[in-house]
Amino acid sequence: GAVVSQHPSWVICKSGTSVKIECRSLDFQATTMFWYRQFPKQSLMLMATSNEGSKATYEQGVEKDKFLINHASLTLSTLTVTSAHPEDSSFYICSADRGPKNIQYFGAGTRLSVL
């Protein structure tokens, strides 16, 4: 299957700092990437859809100024959690859309812990 790399896998930061998470499609070009958040023992919650060269589309209730998404190339999308607070601690997962059936392939996820 397609390979999607996500980095870092785990990050611990102090409250008030910003954290950047990278998502790369390694063996295909991804026009569209997605960012999810997963709370313990819950489903994946879509945060935003990232389209290369354009602004991301955020789901209802997701603060776009808090979760900055940049999709500057066909193989890289980044999620920056700005001024992180303990309630932002979660598991963040990215995925990339690969056609023609638009199956999403997922990265390994990033565990964010905000102290």
Next chain:
Amino acid sequence: DQQVKQNSPSLSVQEGRISILNCDYTNSMFDYFLWYKKYPAEGPTFLISISSIKDKNEDGRFTVFLNKSAKHLSLHIVPSQPGDSAVYFCAAKDQGAQKLVFGQGTRLTINP
């Protein structure tokens, strides 16, 4: 509003037997369905998918069945193996849409 529901949070099956995971949906506009497998602290791995024009798709030990009239799909794993122990998510996609809607997941445990 939970458009994709997996009503069984957990399922325990003996090794070698059949595992059946169920998923219900409410949105009749969904036209593509997928199953993902997820281990703890990892991203989901794509398993198998089915288009709404079909009622069955098979890939090795995995078979997905779709009953459109009942808005129900199921994943059959046979024979079940210890490595199949994981959380399984079903997901659905709307016609022309890019994003997936996920169910809550079912934790499958295969007992030796």
